[in-house]
Amino acid sequence: MRRELVYTDYRYMLRSMSDQPLREPTFLILTALAEKPQHGYGVIEDVQRISDGRVRLRAGTLYAVLDRLRADGWIEVDREEVVQSRLRRYYRLTALGARRLAAEVARLRHNAEAASARLGRSGLLADGGIA
Amino acid sequence: MSATDLERRYRLLLAAYPWEHRRVYEEEMLAVLLAGAPPHQRRPGLAEAWNLLAGALRVRLHNTGRGPTRAGWADAAAVTGLLTAFALFTLSLHALTEYPHFPTVSGPGWQREAVDWARLAGWGTVCAAIAAGWRWPAAGLAWIAVIAEATSLTLRYEDDPVSVVNTLWQFTLTLIAAATLTIPASRRRAFALLGARRMSALLLAAAIVGAVFLSNRLNRPPTLSTGQGQAVYVFYDLEATSDAVMWLYLAGITTAGLIGLISVASLAAPLRLRIGALFAPVISLMVLINATLAGWMTSNGHLDHAIHLRPVQWIALVGVPLVTLAIGVLAVQRREHVRTMVDLGRAVDRQRSQPQR
Numbered sequence: 001m002r003r004e005l006v007y008t009d010y011r012y013m014l015r016s017m018s019d020q021p022l023r024e025p026t027f028l029i030l031t032a033l034a035e036k037p038q039h040g041y042g043v044i045e046d047v048q049r050i051s052d053g054r055v056r057l058r059a060g061t062l063y064a065v066l067d068r069l070r071a072d073g074w075i076e077v078d079r080e081e082v083v084q085s086r087l088r089r090y091y092r093l094t095a096l097g098a099r100r101l102a103a104e105v106a107r108l109r110h111n112a113e114a115a116s117a118r119l120g121r122s123g124l125l126a127d128g129g130i131a
Numbered sequence: 132m133s134a135t136d137l138e139r140r141y142r143l144l145l146a147a148y149p150w151e152h153r154r155v156y157e158e159e160m161l162a163v164l165l166a167g168a169p170p171h172q173r174r175p176g177l178a179e180a181w182n183l184l185a186g187a188l189r190v191r192l193h194n195t196g197r198g199p200t201r202a203g204w205a206d207a208a209a210v211t212g213l214l215t216a217f218a219l220f221t222l223s224l225h226a227l228t229e230y231p232h233f234p235t236v237s238g239p240g241w242q243r244e245a246v247d248w249a250r251l252a253g254w255g256t257v258c259a260a261i262a263a264g265w266r267w268p269a270a271g272l273a274w275i276a277v278i279a280e281a282t283s284l285t286l287r288y289e290d291d292p293v294s295v296v297n298t299l300w301q302f303t304l305t306l307i308a309a310a311t312l313t314i315p316a317s318r319r320r321a322f323a324l325l326g327a328r329r330m331s332a333l334l335l336a337a338a339i340v341g342a343v344f345l346s347n348r349l350n351r352p353p354t355l356s357t358g359q360g361q362a363v364y365v366f367y368d369l370e371a372t373s374d375a376v377m378w379l380y381l382a383g384i385t386t387a388g389l390i391g392l393i394s395v396a397s398l399a400a401p402l403r404l405r406i407g408a409l410f411a412p413v414i415s416l417m418v419l420i421n422a423t424l425a426g427w428m429t430s431n432g433h434l435d436h437a438i439h440l441r442p443v444q445w446i447a448l449v450g451v452p453l454v455t456l457a458i459g460v461l462a463v464q465r466r467e468h469v470r471t472m473v474d475l476g477r478a479v480d481r482q483r484s485q486p487q488r
Contacts, residue, residue, distance in 0.1 A: 040163040058179055059163045060186025063156050067190060080478065086162035 037078035037092035147187035151472040207405030212311035213321035220254035221337040228348035264318035273309035329394040336387035343383040408459030412452030
């Protein structure tokens, strides 16, 4: 497999690395930030909503991912606020992060459609497939 | 009271994170942890505590391993690869002026001439490949040069260990060229970073060095057998019949060196420091050889048999450049990490000093 660097927004990433599937917490955090900037606790609540309560991020996981995403240039700080003497830092998706999330969505959709079509043709499911 | 207890205990757990991370995220994480805690909770839950400790470990491991892979180092490697290949090409121009003809197997000392010509052709090809954006062929040729130079050093060591030690810095440059050209970078990235002005300056520096070598060739003093008691000034391979000419040569070489130095020094600080860290092993090696092996070289010159280096001296010759490289890389990483964290911390402090919304 050919390995080359993609140069975008002053950052490099190996194409083969950028094509690797995102881990679920990373995918959900990027999804939570896709629509509007959010602060840490907002991201935790949104991820829980997006995943129908299945994924509840903890602070340790969240900030390990946020730190890495910032270092990779996929998200950036939008603004900071102090609410009830507590710091709130809002994060937003960058253009690079948006492209990476879109690529992951396309990959997942392609795989899901393939799985759905084959399950439908197999006749293994009583209702004929997946809604 | 329970909120204070809980906050204190969370802070205790957050202390497991590196201080740079705490400086940026501690208050924010604490706010998230307290916002997510049920009322009257006094202690962090076991799962939460475990998650924080595991997160701290992950951040520490990630911070340790991610440095050299980042864009800044890829840029520095691209520029260093080009500069090193170009410097080696410029130095090998020596062959062009020393032997202004292609070697023939019948001529005396043709092997040495052939090696010098191969060096010139090889580094010229590497530079051309970099200019054309063919990074892999350039890196491949540089690695072939490493193998060839290592073989040459090994073959010469038995009879002439002094010349081997004296040319170790050139071998180190060859190694740096090969290693840095191997690091992935986009096509012609080094040229984009250096810009047309610096590239012109570097070409001028190479032209000056070439002119000095050529002048040295054309105005070389006659050999001792035909000389008539004339004073000859010698500086490494440069020879001149007058003090003024020798100073002119040295001024030319110094000017070329300064042009190269200024070209690098005028780059942005993050790039400049990284390039400095990548070249530091060569400097430390030269300092080590001059500081500790001068006596050994003199002794070798006065004896009719070669004195070889002891194992501990070889360990120092290999170890010191490697340690210098490691210290340089870590120092650059540390400096930039601290600066980033301080900047982010200041942003937080400024935000705190503003009136509450």
